[in-house]
Amino acid sequence: MKLVELYIREVTRRLPEKKRAEVEEELRTTIAEKLPVDYMEQDVKNVLAELGHPAVLASRYADRPMYLIGPRYYDLYLQLLKLVLPIAITVTTIVILIVTIVSGAGEEPVFTIIGELIGRIISGIINAVVQAVFWLTLVLAFVERTEHSKSQRPLGLNFEEWTPDDLREFPERPHISKEKQIPRSQIFGSLIWTAIWTTVYFNADKLLGIYQQGRQGGLEFTTPIFNQAVLVSYWPLIILVVVLEITLAVYQWRAVQWTNKLALFNAFVQTTSVLVFVLVFTNSNLVNEAFRQWLTDLFGGTAFLNWLIGSILVVVIISSAIDAIQGIRKARIRSR
DSSP, X not given: OHHHHHHHHHHHTTSOHHHHHHHHHHHHHHHHHHSOTTOOHHHHHHHHHHHOOHHHHHHHHTTSOOOSSOTTTHHHHHHHHHHHHHHHHHHHHHHHHHHHHHHOOOSSOHHHHHXXXXXXXXXXXXXXXXXXXXXXXXXXXXXXXXXXXXXXXXXOTTSOBOOGGGGGGSOOOXXXXXXXXXXXXXXXXXXXXXXXXXXXXXXXXXXXXXXXXXTTSSEEEEEESBOHHHHHHTHHHHHHHHHHHHHHHHHHHHHOBOOHHHHHHHHHHHHHHHHHHHHHHTOTTOBOHHHHHHHHHHHXXXXXXXXXXXXXXXXXXXXXHHHHHHHHHHHTSOOO
């Protein structure tokens, strides 16, 4: 019976992998013993309702409490956390990014600015996670203690009590191969990288250029590499790339693993980013004339600069192509 399979999977997926096979066998035996010889679907529902919510049953097999605020709200609490945390992290990163761009990067060297930006992003994300967990825990704990219902049957995302009929709503969850999984660290890294390059792009005239020894000691920024007016003129395309990269990060968080649709979207994002990058960096007016003159005085020409920009373009194109191909390859790996 399909309901039995769905129920067993919902129980075992909440357990450590080493215990799943044993619990699965035990559950099949228990359910078979409780069912009559010529059972109907309603008999199966009655048995599953007697066994209770998969999360609660799994907590008994795990030999540890699986709830922070109570069995009735615990599974709902975890599901809400999975929905709220990605939103909180994404919004925090976007806000820090916008504030940094609007307020300017200051006059410090580029590596100092990047270090401070990474620190603000990490600090902001940690604070957002702590706040989200705290307030969600507080709200559900308050709701649980003020609820007049005496029922202890767990609730779902719709705030209705669980019944065996809800098993039909659970999607198939095959075992995810490690090669298909998307590490959370990779997603965080991509968000931080987006914040870094965007901040540097819109503050290039203050960060990227010639640093010379100042009169009072330390490095002093003297000549920018790029013409900031040219960089800013592409702002609609840059914002498009930022939105696509943030959307990709959220998509990856929700998908957990590589799928064909995710791989195609990733390839689209990589292609769009490369096209915008090539369009910007092949603009003949991109490099500041003062910086060109500085190179001419130092090296006798700007051949080195042209070679450097060409090399960067090649590296970006190759790395983006590799990223897109790897996504497609991982999406084609079959889950067991």
